[in-house]
Amino acid sequence: MAEKRNEKPSIDIFEVLLEASKEKKRAKREHLLKSVGVKEFFEEGSIKIDMKTCKGIECQFCIKVCPSKALYWKAGEIGITEDLCVYCASCVLSCMVDDCIEVRRKRRNGENERFTNPLHVLTLMNSINARNRMKVIESILPDEGAYLKRYRRPISESEEEKK
Numbered sequence: 203m204a205e206k207r208n209e210k211p212s213i214d215i216f217e218v219l220l221e222a223s224k225e226k227k228r229a230k231r232e233h234l235l236k237s238v239g240v241k242e243f244f245e246e247g248s249i250k251i252d253m254k255t256c257k258g259i260e261c262q263f264c265i266k267v268c269p270s271k272a273l274y275w276k277a278g279e280i281g282i283t284e285d286l287c288v289y290c291a292s293c294v295l296s297c298m299v300d301d302c303i304e305v306r307r308k309r310r311n312g313e314n315e316r317f318t319n320p321l322h323v324l325t326l327m328n329s330i331n332a333r334n335r336m337k338v339i340e341s342i343l344p345d346e347g348a349y350l351k352r353y354r355r356p357i358s359e360s361e362e363e364k365k
């Protein structure tokens with residue numbers, strides 16, 4: 203009878219290293235997003251700059267605000283290293299020309315977002331703030347009863363006497 207070998211499960215070291223480097227990359231991107239106040243992580247996205255309308259050397263605000271150094275100055279125009287972009291949209295918020303920068307990104311819930319001017323970014327920020335404020339209010343005052351308990355003023359003696 204053939205001797206049974208003690209077989210160990212094989213580990214693909216390259217796969218392990220690849221996973222570890224992906225995790226590290228993701229953690230770094232999450233950190234960059236948090237540094238500009240964005241709490242979500244975007245797996246997919248894109249950025250485009252219209253060089254015809256860009257103010258270029260007179261401006262360069264987008265380079266200054268980009269947290270990941272995805273934007274840089276190259277031979278008279280803005281260069282993009284798309285791999286470094288975390289799709290935070292800070293560049294759109296700082297750009298003085300509407301529709302010059304276009305950032306697209308896909309949210310965790312599958313929703314696609316597109317920003318081409320500061321108003322788009324500010325509207326989203328307002329709605330997130332409003333949603334967060336509502337969540338806080340709901341956690342303190344989940345229903346009408348809780349609201350009345352907290353805010354209904356006790357009827358004063360003089361008001362009772364008037365009755």
Ligand code: SF4
Nearest residue numbers: 268287288290291293
């Ligand atoms: S969206 Fe704009 S500011 Fe944000 S990382 Fe990408 S290029 Fe930089």
Ligand code: SF4
Nearest residue numbers: 256257261262264297
């Ligand atoms: S902020 Fe807008 S206009 Fe200014 S350099 Fe960047 S892309 Fe061009």
